[in-house]
């Protein structure tokens with residue numbers, strides 16, 4: 621363990637802990653923008669700069685490990701001034717688009733600007749102008765709103781293991797792109813969208829349908845049996861976006877279906893009642909009618925051909941409890957072990 625002081629408080633933290641983590645573990649909040657709890661540190665935004673006793677140099681809290689007898693100051697007039705300037709510089713070539721931006725209300729950059737009272741554009745100059753057209757079906761990429769935090773690049777590489785995007789070019793021209801600036805063509809898991817602190821990466825299908833402030837409903841994704849936790853963003857009884865809480869069992873990561881495939885919920889083509897085939901046509905039936913029909917047919921087939929002439933196929937979209945009951949029903953009631961599951965097909 622290392623003996624350190626943060627803002628005059630004597631603390632003991634494990635060797636190798638960064639200043640930022642040491643502070644967080646002890647309830648001291650240092651502003652950050654590029655740091656994400658699930659990704660390796662990048663040290664790019666400079667919001668987390670801190671002062672260390674004995675040197676005039678500033679250190680990035682997210683990348684600097686503590687050392688024995690280190691004395692850190694996380695807040696001072698000098699540091700707050702620098703952080704405000706950092707925000708101003710990030711906004712110097714940023715589109716002032718908060719009024720219509722899909723991210724407004726949940727944007728870290730907007731929050732930082734609010735926290736530091738940045739109202740006027742002190743630094744004016746060249747603005748980055750990028751073609752926003754990207755033919756991919758899921759993710760709106762507006763690199764004019766990118767603050768180069770690198771979170772998306774790290775999420776794609778470290779979480780998804782895909783590496784579909786990276787920094788291209790140098791200096792003012794640097795930007796995050798797929799290779800050769802082609803349209804994004806990847807797994808479309810949306811982890812990059814989930815970690816982007818600004819409106820640079822957004823869900824295409826949510827555009828204009830409702831942003832922060834809509835009703836949020838926590839539930840479990842119905843696409844497979846993994847059980848990822850999701851949050852449905854609901855406006856006028858319609859799901860307009862899906863996110864996942866970072867504190868969930870799946871740590872906020874989802875697959876393309878869970879994150880972007882929610883339109884089926886409101887589809888007019890959804891079946892709302894059982895269907896029974898009569899004279900070659902599927903016709904709607906009540907649940908009582910459908911269950912009686914199944915029971916009669918199962919009994920009839922069992923009597924005529926024996927229980928092993930019947931087999932049951934279940935679904936990964938059902939809960940574990942449903943699937944347990946399904947196999948129990950086939951084994952104990954129908955009397956056959958012919959039970960399988962779509963995940964093995």
Ligand code: SF4
Nearest residue numbers: 717718721724727819
């Ligand atoms: S990305 Fe954030 S700061 Fe930029 S326009 Fe959108 S809400 Fe405003």
Ligand code: SF4
Nearest residue numbers: 776806808809810812
């Ligand atoms: S959607 Fe997933 S695979 Fe595609 S760039 Fe983003 S993180 Fe990488």
Ligand code: SF4
Nearest residue numbers: 766767769770772816
């Ligand atoms: S697109 Fe978003 S996550 Fe990626 S570097 Fe830019 S601001 Fe960061």
Ligand code: FES
Nearest residue numbers: 663665666668682
């Ligand atoms: S949070 Fe440390 S440099 Fe960005």
